[in-house]
Amino acid sequence: TQLLEQSPQFLSIQEGENLTVYCNSSSVFSSLQWYRQEPGEGPVLLVTVVTGGEVKKLKRLTFQFGDARKDSSLHITAAQTGDTGLYLCAVKAAGNKLTFGGGTRVLVKP
Amino acid sequence: DAGITQSPRHKVTETGTPVTLRCHQTENHRYMYWYRQDPGHGLRLIHYSYGVKDTDKGEVSDGYSVSRSKTEDFLLTLESATSSQTSVYFCAISAPRSDTQYFGPGTRLTVL
Numbered sequence: 001t002q003l004l005e006q007s008p009q010f011l012s013i014q015e016g017e018n019l020t021v022y023c024n025s026s027s028v029f030s031s032l033q034w035y036r037q038e039p040g041e042g043p044v045l046l047v048t049v050v051t052g053g054e055v056k057k058l059k060r061l062t063f064q065f066g067d068a069r070k071d072s073s074l075h076i077t078a079a080q081t082g083d084t085g086l087y088l089c090a091v092k093a094a095g096n097k098l099t100f101g102g103g104t105r106v107l108v109k110p
Numbered sequence: 111d112a113g114i115t116q117s118p119r120h121k122v123t124e125t126g127t128p129v130t131l132r133c134h135q136t137e138n139h140r141y142m143y144w145y146r147q148d149p150g151h152g153l154r155l156i157h158y159s160y161g162v163k164d165t166d167k168g169e170v171s172d173g174y175s176v177s178r179s180k181t182e183d184f185l186l187t188l189e190s191a192t193s194s195q196t197s198v199y200f201c202a203i204s205a206p207r208s209d210t211q212y213f214g215p216g217t218r219l220t221v222l
Contacts, residue, residue, distance in 0.1 A: 002152075004152075009150065031209065033209065033210075040215075041215060042114075042200050042213025042214055042215055042216055043153070043200075044213070045210050045211070088152055088153065090153075092209060095158070095160065096141050096158075096160065096206065096207075096208075097155060097158060097168070098153075098155075100153040100154070101152050102150050102152045103150075103152045
């Protein structure tokens with residue numbers, strides 16, 4: 001069982017639609033990160049959430065950290081083809097390490 | 111973009127042969143990491159380094175070794191490649207007490 005469970009594993013939508021992806025765990029975390037990975041490239045950090053209930057917005061992306069700091073969601077409003085990619089959540093472990101979830105692959109069709 | 115390069119970018123090899131992947135950084139960051147990425151598993155840590163000649167194992171270290179003789183270079187070696195090591199390998203760097211890891215472009219390794 002993975003420490004971080006991401007759902008769904010794959011999501012295909014039309015341009016202009018909204019989508020939400022989830023990152024869940026039974027453990028409590030001091031912070032949680034979201035990365036986006038485009039095809040053929042390495043992951044890039046989008047945001048770090050640190051406070052239970054925190055909501056952060058990055059243009060059309062809205063990130064929420066659960067009140068109990070065990071889960072997080074990423075909502076994309078009016079998705080564009082440029083949002084296509086693999087979305088990964090990650091939490092910090094001892095020794096400056098990160099543990100990643102399995103990822104949600106998002107495909108936005110024109 | 112963080113100055114991280116990986117070489118080679120693509121490699122096809124045969125079972126039983128040794129393989130070395132190189133990660134080079136120009137950021138002078140202390141921490142360096144090797145991950146492998148497989149469908150459905152996200153990124154899994156193989157080995158990491160917290161300084162020159164200071165390395166430690168990650169969650170999937172069996173069959174891999176690493177070396178770091180200079181701050182800028184972190185080498186990942188498969189002593190005898192197996193088909194289960196077919197994967198995409200990513201190097202990452204971070205500064206001490208920083209939450210952010212910066213990733214290289216990846217190396218796609220195929221073991222036949």
